[in-house]
Amino acid sequence: MRTSLPRAVVVARHVLLLAGAFVMVAPFLYMVSISFTENSYVLTTPPQFIPDPPTTANYERVLAMGTIPRAFLTSLGVASVTTVVSLLVSSMTAYAFARFTFPAKELLFRVLLVGLMIPAVMLLVPQFILAKHLGLLDSHLGLVVFYVAGSLALNTFLLRGFFESIPAELDQAMQVDGANAWTRYWRLALPLARPGLATATIFTFFGAWDEFAWALTILNDPDLQTLPIAIRLLAGQGNNAVQWGLVFAASAIAIVPVIVVFLLFQRHFVQGLTSGAVKG
Numbered sequence: 001m002r003t004s005l006p007r008a009v010v011v012a013r014h015v016l017l018l019a020g021a022f023v024m025v026a027p028f029l030y031m032v033s034i035s036f037t038e039n040s041y042v043l044t045t046p047p048q049f050i051p052d053p054p055t056t057a058n059y060e061r062v063l064a065m066g067t068i069p070r071a072f073l074t075s076l077g078v079a080s081v082t083t084v085v086s087l088l089v090s091s092m093t094a095y096a097f098a099r100f101t102f103p104a105k106e107l108l109f110r111v112l113l114v115g116l117m118i119p120a121v122m123l124l125v126p127q128f129i130l131a132k133h134l135g136l137l138d139s140h141l142g143l144v145v146f147y148v149a150g151s152l153a154l155n156t157f158l159l160r161g162f163f164e165s166i167p168a169e170l171d172q173a174m175q176v177d178g179a180n181a182w183t184r185y186w187r188l189a190l191p192l193a194r195p196g197l198a199t200a201t202i203f204t205f206f207g208a209w210d211e212f213a214w215a216l217t218i219l220n221d222p223d224l225q226t227l228p229i230a231i232r233l234l235a236g237q238g239n240n241a242v243q244w245g246l247v248f249a250a251s252a253i254a255i256v257p258v259i260v261v262f263l264l265f266q267r268h269f270v271q272g273l274t275s276g277a278v279k280g
Contacts, residue, residue, distance in 0.1 A: 028255075035059065035249040042244045058249035062234075068250050070223070071230035076257060078140055078226060079208040082147040086204045087197060089148065090155035095185045097156070098163035099171060109160075115153035124217055137218050143226070147208045155200040162196035163189050198268035205261050209254075227254050 029049055034042055035058055037051040062068050096102075097109050127146055128137075136142030166189060174184050190197065212228040219225060225233070231250045235242050 031248045032252055034244055035252045037245055039243055039245045058245040059253075062246055062249045062253065067222075067225070067230050068227070068234070068253065071225050071227040072253065074140065074224065075209055075227040075254075078143050078147070079205050079257075082144050082151070082208040083201055083204045085144065086148045086151045086155055087200055090152050090200065091159050091190065091193070091197070092185065093152065094156045094159035095163050095189050097160050099168075099181075099184075099189075109156075112153050112156060115150075116157070120150060121213060124213060127214065128217055131218055138220050138224065139218075140224060142218050143208075143211075143215060146214060147204075147211065151200075151204045151207060154203060158200055159193060159196045162193035166192050195268035198265035202262060202265050206258060209257060 026049075030047055033047075033049050033051050036054045036056065037048070038053075038055050038057065041048075041051075093112075097105065131137050131142050131146070134142075134145075136145060170188055171184050174188060179187070210228060211226075212232070215226045216229055216232075219229065227250075231247060231254065234250055235247045
């Protein structure tokens with residue numbers, strides 16, 4: 001029979017969990033606090049988590065600039081297109097690996113997984129050369145193409161496990177009824193793999209939304225800037241001139257889509273991490 005833990009142990013565990021949660025949440029709360037604080041009161045010692053007096057001037061100035069709203073919409077469009085295209089391509093690839101038999105199948109899958117072992121920074125130079133030859137420099141298409149390519153390996157790995165967990169008898173029953181491979185993929189595999197799709201959506205959207213190095217490398221036109229670049233330029237080049245209230249206000253705005261996407265898909269997120277990745 002299972003024995004209950006002593007009350008002191010339970011209390012200590014909850015205290016540790018609350019302390020860890022505070023450490024994780026405190027930087028976010030401080031950022032939001034600074035975004036509602038006048039610049040003359042920013043970065044005071046000790047830190048103030050409740051602005052006194054609170055003000056929305058930083059948000060008004062950021063939105064009035066035009067640069068941040070334009071970059072916000074740019075990043076939103078790039079991240080959304082990247083997510084849709086990546087999920088479509090990777091889910092079809094994963095379904096092929098899960099359901100079809102073809103020469104060198106496992107070898108090709110392992111070659112695909114090699115992409116997970118290569119740091120993205122190491123690929124900047126070869127990617128730049130390739131983008132130059134393809135005419136993708138200084139364009140949003142250049143971002144989408146390489147963001148999709150960079151997310152295919154992980155998404156395929158996750159989704160293959162989910163597709164393989166679907167009983168093959170369901171595919172065979174649909175095939176007897178005359179359903180072709182596309183119908184089985186679209187009407188059977190995708191609906192049953194929703195946890196995996198939700199997990200892949202979160203990872204892909206976050207990766208494209210937060211990406212900085214590649215966007216900084218290929219974008220020169222200020223009108224094409226993504227939000228991370230716009231926030232970095234807003235911070236300026238010298239620490240003495242940084243208006244942290246504006247920077248944190250822009251950063252708080254940048255977090256909104258991240259929170260929205262996670263809240264929409266978090267119901268399937270944990271199941272997606274613990275199921276699909278360990279199958280196959």
